[in-house]
Amino acid sequence: MPRLVLIDGSSYLYRAFHALPPLTNSAGEPTGALFGVVNMLRATLAEQPDCAAFVVDAPGKTFRDDLYPEYKANRAAMPDDLRAQIAPMCEIVQALGFPILRVDGVEADDVIGTLALEAARDGADVTISTGDKDFAQLVRVQGGGLGAISLVNTMSGSVLDNDGKVFDKFGVHAHQIVDMLALMGDAVDNVPGVDKCGPKTAAKWLAEYGSLDGVMENAAKIGGKIGENLRAALPRLPLNRELVTIKTDVALELPAKALKLRARDVDALRVLYARYGFNAALRELDGTPAPAAARKTSMRGTEAGYARTGSAAPDGAIDPKLSEPGEYETILTRDRLDAWIAQVQAAEAFAFDTETDSLDALCANLVGISLAVEAGRACYIPLGHTYPGAPAQLPLADTLDALRPLFADANRRKIGQHGKYDLHVLRCHGMDVHGYAEDTMLESFVWNAGASRHDMDSLAKRYLGYDAVKYEDVAGKGAKQILFSQVSLEDGTRYAAEDADITLRLHSVLRPKVASEPTLDRVYREIEMPLVPVLERVEANGVLVDVVELKRQSADLGKRMLDAQQRATELAGRTFSLDSPKQVGQLLFEELKLPVQVKTPSGQPSVNEEALEAIADMHELPRIILEYRGLAKLRSTYTDKLPDMVNRNTGRVHTSYHQAGAATGRLASSDPNLQNIPIRTEDGRRIRRAFIAPAGRSIVACDYSQIELRIMAHLSEDENLLRAFTSGADIHRATAAEVFGKTIEEVSGNERRAAKAINFGLMYGMSAFGLARQLGIGRGEAQDYIALYFSRYPGVRDFMERTRQEARERGFVETVFGRRLHLENIASRNQGLRAGAERAAINAPMQGTAADIVKRAMIEIDRWLAGLGGRALMILQVHDELVFDVEDGFVDDLVDGAKARMAAAADLRVPLVVDAGKGANWDEAH
Structure with missing residues (x-):
C-alpha cells in the first residue's frame, strides 16, 4: 500500500459551495458545489492513487459536544441549495469508485487522522486532500520506517509536505499546531481562545516557551493587556487543546489498506454527468480526455478588477476539435512576418492580441503581437523581450509599419478578447485600429451576462473544454513574478499565440449563439461593439485634476478624522481603534450593551454600515464611527490616491470603463472608480471640485432626469404615471398628490419625501420594513x-407581478432593447435567494434599459464630436451622466447637441429629459 489519498469531503463541499457561483442545470437544480467536488475527484483519480477514501461528517453529536456543549453552536443552518447537492454528490462519489466513510460520534477529521497514522505506521505515503488548517498537526516526512503525511489543497494547489513548509505558513512547527489553535481559538467552531491572540502572538509565545504548557506556566511573565487576557483564559486552555486535537485512535471497521478504489460505474456516471451538465467530465468518460495543458489568467483577457469570482461551468455541447492543442510559430525573420501578413490579407478576418509590460494600457510598452487566421494555428511576433541571451527580434518600428495596413483597413474584420486594452496599446504606439468587429468577451457577456466570468480562461473552459496557459505559468507569481519582457520566447509564444488562437476558436462558438437570438444580436451589434472604440477614446481623453486642491482636502479630512477619533474616545471612556471591526463590536455590543440588529453570515454581530445605521439613534458613538469611516474612505480612495494616478505622459487621470462589469449592462469604472464619489454629501461635492477644465475651456455635465422612473412608466403603461411625466410635473410631488389625495400645491415636504422613497424604493424591491426605517415611521x-x-x-403593480411571472417561466428578463438578465435563483427552493431574484427581475429591466440608453447616447455623441477637431471631448460617464471638456466658445452648441442626442437615444412613451450645467469644475457643472 504505497500511497493513500484521504479526501476531506465535508470541507470540500462547503468550500466549493462558497467559492463557486450558484450554478444550476437545465432543470434549475443547484450544481455549483457539486461541480467543484467532481472536478477535485477527477483530479485525484488522474494521479492514480493506490487507495483512497472520501470522508464526511456523520449526522448527530460528537464527543466534542459532550466536552463542550457550545461547540459549533454559532454555525448557521446548512443552506437549502447546498443540502440539495449532498445526495447527488454521494451518488457520484460512489459511482467513481471511492469508498465513503462516516463514523458516528466523531468528525471526519478524526477518521482521517486515524487512517493517516495507521497507514503511515505501515510505511505508506498519505496525502490528505483538504483546505482545513487543523490537519497541519499531522504533517510529517518519511523516515524511521514510517510513511509521510502531507496535505494538498486541490482548490488552490498548495502543498504542505514537511515541517519546514508548515513553519513557513504558520510560524510554528507541526507538533505545535494544536497548541497554536488552542491559544487562538476557532471562531468557526465556536472555540474561544485568548482574547486578541492571533497567529503572530501565538507563534511568538510558542517560540519562546515551546508548548502550550510552557506558555501557561509562564503566563505571569507576559505583560500588558494581552497578558491579562492570557491569564483570564488559562482555565479553559486545556479544554481548547482537547477540542482542536484530531483523534488518531478511532475504532474503524476497515483498515487503511482495505480502502481500494472500485471500478467506475460508467453507466451511472454518464447519467449523472448528463443530468448535471458536466460536459467535460462526460467527454472524459466517453474516451475524449480533457486537455492537460496548464493555463492562463492575465488581466488582458478580462476587465481588470471586474472579473467576478467563480470557475466556469461547461456550457452546451463542445466540439472536441476545439479542445485540441494548437501549433504556434515564433516570428523572428522578415520573410516569416511577410508570409503571415500574406495569410492575414487572404483571410476575411483575423484575431489578434498584444503582450505588454504593464496592465496600464496608456503607459505599457509593447512586448509582442500575436495573430491567428484559423483555429489551431497562430504566431507570436516578439518585439521587446530583453532578458539576457534573448534572440534577436524584429525591429519594433519596421514591424509596426508592416502591420499598419492590416490594422488600418476598416474592411478587414478584427477579433479580440477585451480588445479595448489592445486598441489603447496600439494607438499609443502609433497604430490606429479600424474595423474592430468582434469581441469574445462581449459575445459571452451579451449571451449570458449573469455567467460567473467572461475572461479568456473561463470562456475557454466553458465553451471549448480547453485549459489555457496561465500567466503565472510563464511569468511566475507574487513577489517573484517577472515582466513579460523577461519571459523566454518559447514560453512567451506558447502563452501569447494561444491568446489569438483561443480568441478565434471562442468566436466560432459564441458568434452563432448570439446570432441565433435576433434581439441579443442587435444589442451586441448596435450597442456593445460600437461602444468599444467610444470608451477607448473617452478613457484616452482623461480628465484634468487639481492636485493642490486634493492635497488640501486630504489634510482637512485627516484633521476631521482625528477629531472624530477623539470624540469617540471620550464617549467610550477609553481608547480603541475605529478601524478594527472586532474592537468596535466589543465596545458597542459587549460593553455598551447595544442591541445587535444585523449579523454576519456566520452569525456574529455585524458592524457594517447597515448595522451601525440601525443603532445610530440609540447612542452617539455609532454615528461618529460612521462619520469617521466616511471620511477615511474618501481620503484613502480619492484625495490621497488621485494625485498618484495622474498619467506621466498626459498629466491627466484616466479611468477604465468595464462593459462586462454588471449583469444589467451598466458601465463600471476602476483606477479610479468614479461611480462611487458621493454626490449628496458636501465632502463628495468637494472632491468633484478637483476635476477641472484647462484654461479657456469649461466642464459641462449632462444628466438624465429620473430616467429609471420614466422607464418604469414606459414599461408599466400606467395611465397616471404616464400623465405625470408627459405633463412635466414634479414626479415625486405628483405621486404624493395621488397617494395622499391632495392637489400638487397642497403636498408638504415630508409627503414629497415619502413619495420619493416609494418611487425609488419599489424599483429596488424595498419592503414595508425598509420604507418604515427610511422614513422613520411605523411598519x-x-x-x-x-x-x-x-x-x-x-399599472405598476400589474407590471411587477407580470414581470415576476415571466421571469419564473422564462428564467430571464429583458430590457426595452432586448438585453437579457438570466436569473439563476428565480426557482430556488431557498426563499431568500428566490426573493432576491424576484427583486432583480423587477429592477433589471429598468436599470438595464437605462444603461442601454446611456450607451446609445454615447455612441451618437462620439460620432458627432469626431468631426469637431477637439472643440469638445467626452471625458467621463458616471451613472446617468455624461461629462465633457469643452472650448468656452462652444459650450452652448455642445449643450444643445448633447441634450438632443441623449433625449433621442430611446423612443419611450414619456419624454427623456436631460439637465445640463457648466462650470470651471465638475461640481460647478451640476
Whole structure:
C-alpha cells in the first residue's frame, strides 16, 4: 500500500459551495458545489492513487459536544441549495469508485487522522486532500520506517509536505499546531481562545516557551493587556487543546489498506454527468480526455478588477476539435512576418492580441503581437523581450509599419478578447485600429451576462473544454513574478499565440449563439461593439485634476478624522481603534450593551454600515464611527490616491470603463472608480471640485432626469404615471398628490419625501420594513403608503407581478432593447435567494434599459464630436451622466447637441429629459 489519498469531503463541499457561483442545470437544480467536488475527484483519480477514501461528517453529536456543549453552536443552518447537492454528490462519489466513510460520534477529521497514522505506521505515503488548517498537526516526512503525511489543497494547489513548509505558513512547527489553535481559538467552531491572540502572538509565545504548557506556566511573565487576557483564559486552555486535537485512535471497521478504489460505474456516471451538465467530465468518460495543458489568467483577457469570482461551468455541447492543442510559430525573420501578413490579407478576418509590460494600457510598452487566421494555428511576433541571451527580434518600428495596413483597413474584420486594452496599446504606439468587429468577451457577456466570468480562461473552459496557459505559468507569481519582457520566447509564444488562437476558436462558438437570438444580436451589434472604440477614446481623453486642491482636502479630512477619533474616545471612556471591526463590536455590543440588529453570515454581530445605521439613534458613538469611516474612505480612495494616478505622459487621470462589469449592462469604472464619489454629501461635492477644465475651456455635465422612473412608466403603461411625466410635473410631488389625495400645491415636504422613497424604493424591491426605517415611521403606516401607491398606480403593480411571472417561466428578463438578465435563483427552493431574484427581475429591466440608453447616447455623441477637431471631448460617464471638456466658445452648441442626442437615444412613451450645467469644475457643472 504505497500511497493513500484521504479526501476531506465535508470541507470540500462547503468550500466549493462558497467559492463557486450558484450554478444550476437545465432543470434549475443547484450544481455549483457539486461541480467543484467532481472536478477535485477527477483530479485525484488522474494521479492514480493506490487507495483512497472520501470522508464526511456523520449526522448527530460528537464527543466534542459532550466536552463542550457550545461547540459549533454559532454555525448557521446548512443552506437549502447546498443540502440539495449532498445526495447527488454521494451518488457520484460512489459511482467513481471511492469508498465513503462516516463514523458516528466523531468528525471526519478524526477518521482521517486515524487512517493517516495507521497507514503511515505501515510505511505508506498519505496525502490528505483538504483546505482545513487543523490537519497541519499531522504533517510529517518519511523516515524511521514510517510513511509521510502531507496535505494538498486541490482548490488552490498548495502543498504542505514537511515541517519546514508548515513553519513557513504558520510560524510554528507541526507538533505545535494544536497548541497554536488552542491559544487562538476557532471562531468557526465556536472555540474561544485568548482574547486578541492571533497567529503572530501565538507563534511568538510558542517560540519562546515551546508548548502550550510552557506558555501557561509562564503566563505571569507576559505583560500588558494581552497578558491579562492570557491569564483570564488559562482555565479553559486545556479544554481548547482537547477540542482542536484530531483523534488518531478511532475504532474503524476497515483498515487503511482495505480502502481500494472500485471500478467506475460508467453507466451511472454518464447519467449523472448528463443530468448535471458536466460536459467535460462526460467527454472524459466517453474516451475524449480533457486537455492537460496548464493555463492562463492575465488581466488582458478580462476587465481588470471586474472579473467576478467563480470557475466556469461547461456550457452546451463542445466540439472536441476545439479542445485540441494548437501549433504556434515564433516570428523572428522578415520573410516569416511577410508570409503571415500574406495569410492575414487572404483571410476575411483575423484575431489578434498584444503582450505588454504593464496592465496600464496608456503607459505599457509593447512586448509582442500575436495573430491567428484559423483555429489551431497562430504566431507570436516578439518585439521587446530583453532578458539576457534573448534572440534577436524584429525591429519594433519596421514591424509596426508592416502591420499598419492590416490594422488600418476598416474592411478587414478584427477579433479580440477585451480588445479595448489592445486598441489603447496600439494607438499609443502609433497604430490606429479600424474595423474592430468582434469581441469574445462581449459575445459571452451579451449571451449570458449573469455567467460567473467572461475572461479568456473561463470562456475557454466553458465553451471549448480547453485549459489555457496561465500567466503565472510563464511569468511566475507574487513577489517573484517577472515582466513579460523577461519571459523566454518559447514560453512567451506558447502563452501569447494561444491568446489569438483561443480568441478565434471562442468566436466560432459564441458568434452563432448570439446570432441565433435576433434581439441579443442587435444589442451586441448596435450597442456593445460600437461602444468599444467610444470608451477607448473617452478613457484616452482623461480628465484634468487639481492636485493642490486634493492635497488640501486630504489634510482637512485627516484633521476631521482625528477629531472624530477623539470624540469617540471620550464617549467610550477609553481608547480603541475605529478601524478594527472586532474592537468596535466589543465596545458597542459587549460593553455598551447595544442591541445587535444585523449579523454576519456566520452569525456574529455585524458592524457594517447597515448595522451601525440601525443603532445610530440609540447612542452617539455609532454615528461618529460612521462619520469617521466616511471620511477615511474618501481620503484613502480619492484625495490621497488621485494625485498618484495622474498619467506621466498626459498629466491627466484616466479611468477604465468595464462593459462586462454588471449583469444589467451598466458601465463600471476602476483606477479610479468614479461611480462611487458621493454626490449628496458636501465632502463628495468637494472632491468633484478637483476635476477641472484647462484654461479657456469649461466642464459641462449632462444628466438624465429620473430616467429609471420614466422607464418604469414606459414599461408599466400606467395611465397616471404616464400623465405625470408627459405633463412635466414634479414626479415625486405628483405621486404624493395621488397617494395622499391632495392637489400638487397642497403636498408638504415630508409627503414629497415619502413619495420619493416609494418611487425609488419599489424599483429596488424595498419592503414595508425598509420604507418604515427610511422614513422613520411605523411598519403599518409604511404598508399603508405602499397600498395607497398601488391603488393609484395599478399599472405598476400589474407590471411587477407580470414581470415576476415571466421571469419564473422564462428564467430571464429583458430590457426595452432586448438585453437579457438570466436569473439563476428565480426557482430556488431557498426563499431568500428566490426573493432576491424576484427583486432583480423587477429592477433589471429598468436599470438595464437605462444603461442601454446611456450607451446609445454615447455612441451618437462620439460620432458627432469626431468631426469637431477637439472643440469638445467626452471625458467621463458616471451613472446617468455624461461629462465633457469643452472650448468656452462652444459650450452652448455642445449643450444643445448633447441634450438632443441623449433625449433621442430611446423612443419611450414619456419624454427623456436631460439637465445640463457648466462650470470651471465638475461640481460647478451640476
